[in-house]
Amino acid sequence: MEGTKIGRLNFAIKEALPAMKDTASDNPNAEVLVRVVTFSTGARWHVAQPTPVEQFSWSDIAADGVTDMGKALSLVAEQLRMPPMEPRALPPVLVLVSDGYPTDDFETGLRDLMNEPWGKRAVRLAIGMGEDTDLAVLSKFIGHQEIKPLEANNAHTLVQFIRWVSTAVLKSASMPVAPSNDGQPGRPPVPVPPPPQPGPPNPGDDVW
Incomplete structure (x- = not known):
């Protein structure tokens, strides 16, 4: 991710934190x-320990290197094993944000994730930043025909989407109800509310 995009991502997460805590x-x-x-x-791991949201704060990240997305999915898969995960828990919400194409073995990382019961049952969402994003890969990560990758082509839309996944989706996934399909492919494990419609960029906003 180039410097401008990563700066906007840092800003969007900080903007979403108060609503997420509420x-x-x-x-x-x-x-x-x-x-x-x-x-x-x-x-x-940028935040290695599971942190209660009321104690969570964001430290800015910087852009460098390539896009080892597969390695990231394998890291997440390791933490979705039982243990440390409990057999009975609310579905995790996994949000993948990327602005390009994987440069490593994405398929192996995704297989590692889907081999774990909680990886398969997770609410998996993805946000593509800019026109160069590999939306086909993001769709594979999501794995549900009813949910499409979100496309953020400017900073204003990115803030909208980050706030949506950290509030509306979080609220839906954290409701104490039984999953509707026990992780069967093709349908989300919990109801996912419709995302906001991207608004026009603010005056002076950068467009990716």
Whole structure:
């Protein structure tokens, strides 16, 4: 991700944090934990420990290297095993944000993720930043024909989408109801509300 895009991503996450915390506080029966993986040349945990959302803060990330998306998915898969995951829990929400094409073995990383029961049952969403994003790969990650990758082509739309996945989707996934299909392919494990319609960029906004 180039410098402008990564700066906008940092800004969008910080903008979404207050609403994310409000959403979690509205559902006190569900504990919302946050973790973050970054990937460029290699993949690493940016927020390694599951952090309660009310204690979560964002440290800016920088752009460098290539796009080792497969390694990132394998890292996540390791943490979705049982243990540390519990057999009975609310479905994880996995959000993949990318602005390009994977430069490593994406298929192996996705297979690692889908081999884990909680990887298969997770609510998987993706946001593509800019016209160069590999939307076909993001669709494979999502794995549900009813849900399409979100396309953010400017900073204003990116903020909208980050706020949506961290509030509306979080609220839906954290409701204490049984999954509708036990992770069967082709349908989301919990109801996913419709995303916001992208608005026009603000005056002076950069377009990717």
